[in-house]
Amino acid sequence: MKRTAGYLVLLAAAVASAVVLAWARYRSRVLFVELQQLERARDVLETEWGRLQLEQAALAAPGRVERVARERLHMHVPGPDETVIVKP
C-alpha cells in the first residue's frame, strides 16, 4: 500500500516535471523570439543614433558654422577697436 503510494507520488512528480519542461521550452521559444525582436530594435536604434551623431558632427563642423555665421548671419570677428576688456 505504502509502496503504491510512493510510486504514485513519483509518477505525479514525473508528470509534473514533464509538463514544466514543456512549459519551460515554450517560454524559452517565446522569449527567444522576443529577444530577437529586441535585438533588431536595438540595432535599428543604434544605427539611428550613429546616423544622428554623424549628422550633428556634419552640421556642427567648424567650417560650416563659420560659413553660416559669415554669409547668412553676417557676423564678423571684432577688431581691437571694437573690443572692450572687462577686468575680472
Add this chain to the structure above:
Amino acid sequence: MSRNRERRPTDAPGRWRAALLQGLFLLAFLVLLARAVDLQVLRHDFLVRQASARHLRTVEIPAHRGTIRDRHGETLALSTPMATVWANPKVLLQAPEYWPALARILGERERKLARRIRAYADREFVYLRRQVPPDVAQRVHALRAPGVGLAREYHRYYPAGEVAAHVVGFTDVDDVGREGMELAYDRWLRGTPGKKRVVRDGRHRIVDELELIRAPRPGRDLVLSIDLRIQYLAYRALKAAVRRHRARAGSAVVLDVRTGEVLAMVNQPSWNPNDRRHLRRAALRNRAVTDVFEPGSTMKPFAIAAALLSGRYRPDSRIDTRPGWLRVGRYTIHDVHDYGVLDLTGILRKSSNVGVSKIALSLPRESLWGVLQKVGFGQAPGLGFPGEAAGFLSPPAHWHRVEQATLAFGYGLSVSALQLARAYAVLAHDGRLLPVSLVRRAYPPEGTQVLPAAVARQVRHMLEAVVSPEGTAPRARIAGYRVAGKTGTVRKAVAGGYAEDRYLALFVGMAPASRPRLVCVVAIDEPGGETYYGGTVAAPVFQRILSGALRLLNVPPDAPRGTDAPLQAAMAGGPA
C-alpha cells in the same frame, strides 16, 4: 462468425504460411531492435556529436569599437552597425535561379558573382559584400536566397575628415587600428567580441540560442587633447599657405603651454579617411611627429639661453659680428648682411649666425648640449604615437669645433615639429618641461624645471623683438597680443651637402608673451614660390592660427590697443 467458419478448415500449408509470416515479422522486429540499439546505445555519442556539428554553431557577437572625441566631445571617429552579406557557396551553388536577383541587389555583374561562388565551391563561407547600407540589407533579407546570410559588422566614420586624419588615423575593414591614435590606442578602443552557441536550421538560419558563452564587451571611448576648432583653423591656414607657396608639404602644431596637451596637429598633404581609394603613402605620415629636419635658426634662442645660464653674458652684452662672416677651421659661417655690433636681443632679432657662433665657441661644449638635451632634443616626446621620431643630437664628446658653432644655429642636429614645440614650451612655461600628450588630461602634470625661470623669461622677452618691425617676422604679430617667436629658413640637406634652392620655412612662437598660453610651430617644406623665408612663408600661418586660437580660448589680450609696446598697465586698468 463467418471468419471462424473460414478458418476452421485449416490445412498444413496454411499453418506453415502463418508460421513463416510470424517468423518474418519477428525477424523484422529483431532487426529494427538491433538497429535501434545500435543507434541509440552503441553509436549514440558519435551521432549526437555529428548532429550538433551540423546544427550547433558558436557564433561571434561583434562588439562596438570605442568612439574617439575631441576635448570638447566632438566626434572624430564613430562606429555604426552595418550589415555584411555572406554566403555558403556549397548551398548557394544548388540554387542558381537566385543569382541574377542577388547580383542585381548587390550591384554586381551576374557572371562575376557566379565565378566567385564557383571559385569557393568547396568552402562554407565567403563574403559577398561587406558593409552594405540598410536598404540593400533589407532587400537581401527579403530575397531569402538559400545559403545567403546577413551578419552585423561595424563601419567607422570620421566626421572631421582630412582635418584630423593624421592624428586620428583609421581602422581596416576588420575594425583593427592601422594608423594614428586608432593604432596607438587600439587595445583601449577595441571591444571584445562575445560568443554564443546557437542552433541553426538547414538554411543556416538561427532557430535557437542555447547559451551566451561570453557577452560582448564594447570598447572604451578615447578623448583626445585636440580642440577641433583650433585644429580646423590650423588646417585651413596651413593648407592655404602650402597651396599659395606651392610647397611640397607642411606641418603645424599647437601646444597648450600649461598642460602640455596638443591642441592641434595638422599636416599637408592630407587624405580623406572616409574614402581611402586614392590614398598615397606619402600623405599618410603624421609629419609633425614622424619627420625630422634640421631646425636652423630656431635653435638660436637655446644658444642664447646657454649663454645667459653660463653667467658670462647678460641680455645687453655686445657681440661684434663684423665683417658678417667668421672662419672656423676650414669652414666659413656667413650672415646675410654685416650687422656690426649687436647685443643678444639684436642677434635674435637679426638672426645672426656669426653672433651666435661666437657665443657658442666661447662657452664649454657641454653648456649648449646641456640646454638642448634638457629641453628634449634627441629624445622621443613619448606620445605613444606610431612612428614617433626621437631626432638626433650627438653627444658633445663627438663635437668638432665647427659643430659647436653650427649647432648654435641649428645645423648638425635633427628635430621633429612636435619636439620643437615642446622645447619652446619650456621657454613659455618659465623653464618647466612638461610631457606632451595627445590625450586630454584631467589635471596639468608637474613637469620638471630644466631652465631657471629668469633665463626663460629673459629669452622670451628677447624673442619679442623678432616680431618687431625691425625683426625677421613682423608678419607674426597678432593684434592685441604680445608675441614672442623665432624664424628659421633652413637649407635642406641633400646627398653630399646642402641644396642651393631647397628650403624649409619655419616659425615657432608663443602668445601672449607676458604669460604664454599657446606655443605654435609652423614648418613649410620646400616653398616653390617667389619667397621662401620663415618670416614670409611660415610666420603668417602662425599669425592666422594663433589669432584665432587665442580668441577661441578667451585669452585676455596683453596689448589691447594693438600696439607694439608691452602694455601691462592696460591689463590691470582695463580699457584706458
